[in-house]
Amino acid sequence: MINCLIVDDAPVARDILMEYCKLLPILHVSGTCLDAFEAREKIQKEPVDLLFLDINMPILTGIDLMKTLKHPPQVIFTTAYKEFATDAFDLGACDYLVKPFSLERFIIAIDRAAERIGRLNINTESKSEVPRNNHLLIRSEGVINKLNYDQILFLEASRNNTKVVTPEVTFLSTIPLSSIEKLLPLKLFSRVHRSFIVNRSKITSLQGNRIFINKSEIPVGNNYKSSLFEIIGIKTK
Structure with a gap:
């Protein structure tokens, strides 16, 4: 299970992400947030593996929020603005979805995030462990x-x-x-x-x-x- 948090100030955008997440059993939406401050508070209190993060939000943008997190979860940016993609990937974002994005594109992003989350879990195991097959x-x-x-x-x-x-x-x-x-x-x-x-x-x-x-x-x-x-x-x- 991947614990997800949706952060977007637009109700329609949050609803679409919720519906997409329901289609993938691997995802569990632990909550939704209207702004970066609410998201920051939730991330500090609850385990979050994956953040769906809008960029253009009041006072603190999604990019700025990610910069404030010492140990950020994996992040998929969901935004209407193409021009921030370079900044997002420089911060280590998993993917960058430009609204409106299709379900197919969403699934590709989730597969990418799941691979990265799985890799991080693997890296916590003994480095001497070898694959079952070689x-x-x-x-x-x-x-x-x-x-x-x-x-x-x-x-x-x-x-x-x-x-x-x-x-x-x-x-x-x-x-x-x-x-x-x-x-x-x-x-x-x-x-x-x-x-x-x-x-x-x-x-x-x-x-x-x-x-x-x-x-x-x-x-x-x-x-x-x-x-x-x-x-x-x-x-x-």
């Missing part, structure tokens, strides 16, 4: 290949197929990247772009919005950059 089975050209996780450099979406890149050969799987992602351990792999998942231990360098693994250059999407930097221990400020 390999991935990939069918390519009629052959099932057993690839140890350490062999995989990165994975790339190719239409409805997935390229699995190793130092020696690239395998083409007919399974979509999103399905393969569910089989990979979060301790080792990160999605860095809607079309790329990388083995973090294989990253040789970073430059701006690009990752280099050996001679391969991989783009880093803005929605994934802050999360990636958080995992590998790079401070953005």
